[in-house]
Amino acid sequence: MLGGDQEPGNYYVGVDVGTGSVRAALVDQRGILLAFADQPINQWEPQFNHHEQSSEDIWAACCVVTKQVVQGIDVNQIRGLGFDATCSLVVLDKQFRPLPVNHEGDAHRNIIMWLDHRAVSQVRRINETKHSVLQCVGGVMSVEMQAPKLLWLKENLRETCWDKAGHFFDLPDFLSWKATGVTARSLCSLVCKWTYSAEKGWDDSFWKMIGLEDFVADNYNKIGNQVLPPGASLGNGLTPEAAKDLGLPAGIAVAASLIDAHAGGLGVIGADVRGYGLACEGQPVTSRLAVICGTSSCHMGISKDPIFVPGVWGPYFSAMVPGFWLNEGGQSVTGKLIDHMVQGHAAFPELQAKATARCQSVYAYLNSHLDLIKKAQPVGFLTVDLHVWPDFHGNRSPLADLTLKGMVTGLKLSQDLDDLAILYLATVQAIAFGPRLIIEAMEAGGHSISTLFLCGGLSKNPLFVQMHADITGMPVVLSQEVESVLVGAAILGACASGDFASVQEAMARMSKVGKVVFPRLEDKRYYDKKYQVFLKLVEHQKEYVAIMKGD
Numbered sequence: 195m196l197g198g199d200q201e202p203g204n205y206y207v208g209v210d211v212g213t214g215s216v217r218a219a220l221v222d223q224r225g226i227l228l229a230f231a232d233q234p235i236n237q238w239e240p241q242f243n244h245h246e247q248s249s250e251d252i253w254a255a256c257c258v259v260t261k262q263v264v265q266g267i268d269v270n271q272i273r274g275l276g277f278d279a280t281c282s283l284v285v286l287d288k289q290f291r292p293l294p295v296n297h298e299g300d301a302h303r304n305i306i307m308w309l310d311h312r313a314v315s316q317v318r319r320i321n322e323t324k325h326s327v328l329q330c331v332g333g334v335m336s337v338e339m340q341a342p343k344l345l346w347l348k349e350n351l352r353e354t355c356w357d358k359a360g361h362f363f364d365l366p367d368f369l370s371w372k373a374t375g376v377t378a379r380s381l382c383s384l385v386c387k388w389t390y391s392a393e394k395g396w397d398d399s400f401w402k403m404i405g406l407e408d409f410v411a412d413n414y415n416k417i418g419n420q421v422l423p424p425g426a427s428l429g430n431g432l433t434p435e436a437a438k439d440l441g442l443p444a445g446i447a448v449a450a451s452l453i454d455a456h457a458g459g460l461g462v463i464g465a466d467v468r469g470y471g472l473a474c475e476g477q478p479v480t481s482r483l484a485v486i487c488g489t490s491s492c493h494m495g496i497s498k499d500p501i502f503v504p505g506v507w508g509p510y511f512s513a514m515v516p517g518f519w520l521n522e523g524g525q526s527v528t529g530k531l532i533d534h535m536v537q538g539h540a541a542f543p544e545l546q547a548k549a550t551a552r553c554q555s556v557y558a559y560l561n562s563h564l565d566l567i568k569k570a571q572p573v574g575f576l577t578v579d580l581h582v583w584p585d586f587h588g589n590r591s592p593l594a595d596l597t598l599k600g601m602v603t604g605l606k607l608s609q610d611l612d613d614l615a616i617l618y619l620a621t622v623q624a625i626a627f628g629p630r631l632i633i634e635a636m637e638a639g640g641h642s643i644s645t646l647f648l649c650g651g652l653s654k655n656p657l658f659v660q661m662h663a664d665i666t667g668m669p670v671v672l673s674q675e676v677e678s679v680l681v682g683a684a685i686l687g688a689c690a691s692g693d694f695a696s697v698q699e700a701m702a703r704m705s706k707v708g709k710v711v712f713p714r715l716e717d718k719r720y721y722d723k724k725y726q727v728f729l730k731l732v733e734h735q736k737e738y739v740a741i742m743k744g745d
């Protein structure tokens with residue numbers, strides 16, 4: 195449905211496939227969202243650490259939301275379409291039909307999701323090779339990348355999947371193929387998740403060394419041997435079949451896509467910040483860190499020259515902003531962890547009932563409940579004796595240790611709503627200490643960051659935003675459009691249409707500051723102390739593991 199003042203002009207459609215839902219937006223040349231729609235998508239967890247989705251389900255959801263956002267407008271004004279998605283692995287056979295990625299042989303579930311940790315043994319062996327490509331992923335390959343998952347498929351589903359496979363796509367590339375019939379891959383996906391180098395291409399010796407020499411023999415046909423920069427126009431644009439599915443005109447420009455976090459980066463990092471009193475005003479864009487917070491959080495910092503930061507992915511050339519190197523820090527579960535802590539608490543049913551009665555989200559209710567119980571002190575001080583280590587799904591950055599687990603210290607016998615609210619607060623704070631550690635690592639490597647640009651579902655939570663400001667000590671910029679990831683996807687469509695000469699020009703025109711949240715510097719001493727405890731938690735966890743391993 196169309197909302198706001200509609201002005202005639204050129205429109206772009208952005209489609210964002212997150213972990214939990216598919217979103218679409220109709221966006222104009224100023225980066226303003228004229229219409230928005232979303233739809234949840236299925237996830238399967240057939241066993242612990244196995245997470246699967248269906249490419250057919252996801253495409254169907256893309257069609258539903260796209261049709262919704264273009265309702266009531268003259269579709270001839272739509273000039274371009276851009277996709278972004280999570281970096282999940284899609285498997286198709288030689289005729290582009292889904293193949294099962296599970297022991298049950300269910301071909302509908304043909305996606306190994308990014309957060310799937312089934313390939314632990316495979317990634318350990320890959321890391322033991324110490325191959326030089328690992329230098330570009332922070333020194334340690336993550337179990338969430340594609341090489342270990344591919345090796346898992348070869349070792350575990352040889353007959354039902356591996357031998358029959360014709361195409362392995364990153365989800366963003368699957369979507370652009372589905373829309374255009376073009377199998378070219380985006381440089382973003384291949385560089386960030388598949389060890390491709392923007393300068394040197396594939397490294398045969400890596401694939402041979404890890405036991406996936408099949409790809410070399412096949413000239414990388416199955417994983418991509420035509421690579422395009424994000425935003426490049428694909429083939430002849432939208433095919434008639436996809437046009438019918440999506441409710442768009444055939445032939446409109448479709449862009450080479452981006453991973454979701456990278457689209458969020460494009461959607462926020464280029465905004466004009468003049469007049470907000472920010473340290474990054476008049477400074478190079480390299481002083482900005484885009485933080486995309488949804489199910490996971492991704493911390494995107496760019497530089498003119500390559501910077502190697504142990505435990506932080508990259509440097510990746512031109513993977514987000516063309517001509518810049520990208521380092522990507524991350525936390526594997528953030529939104530998912532908050533949901534897990536809140537929903538698993540004994541007082542959750544009471545919370546749900548009270549939030550529903552007030553027509554509020556449970557988070558809005560918890561935030562106002564915290565305001566009630568804090569009395570005269572700052573809300574953050576409620577957790578003076580409650581501390582959380584947030585790596586319930588391992589640590590992505592900067593420790594790059596998938597074996598790490600979550601920790602909570604300071605639990606009491608109470609199970610009431612106050613207790614739930616304070617646990618929620620401590621979890622949000624723990625998540626915000628993650629970027630502080632990541633930024634310290636990035637700065638030790640040579641980055642110089644002064645300002646955070648937050649987007650994603652969690653940026654709708656004022657407590658989450660304030661805690662990021664207070665705990666990192668940096669101002670947080672929120673965009674005018676809450677759905678900035680979709681603005682990033684639309685920027686791709688705008689570039690593919692030729693309406694902007696470059697991604698940088700489209701970024702500057704289409705991303706805009708909405709609000710700035712400054713840190714409460716008076717609380718700094720308190721958070722410095724909590725940070726000391728935070729660091730002790732992981733130190734102690736490692737000690738416990740060592741004790742238990744000892745004789």
Ligand SMILES: Nc1ncnc2c1ncn2[C@@H]1O[C@H](COP(=O)(O)OP(=O)(O)O)[C@@H](O)[C@H]1O
Pocket residue numbers: 211212213214215487488489490528529530532533555557558650651652654655
């Ligand atoms: N209105 C809201 N207030 C607070 N938190 C929210 C809100 N909406 C979503 N979230 C949080 O954001 C997370 C999902 O963010 P989203 O960007 O939609 O994720 P994804 O892109 O991974 O599907 C949820 O796990 C939830 O914790």
Ligand SMILES: O=C(CO)[C@H](O)[C@H](O)COP(=O)(O)O
Pocket residue numbers: 212213214279280281282308386453454455456487488489490491492522524
């Ligand atoms: O690995 C990533 C980006 O490199 C993302 O964490 C992954 O794609 C999931 O994103 P989201 O939390 O937005 O669903």
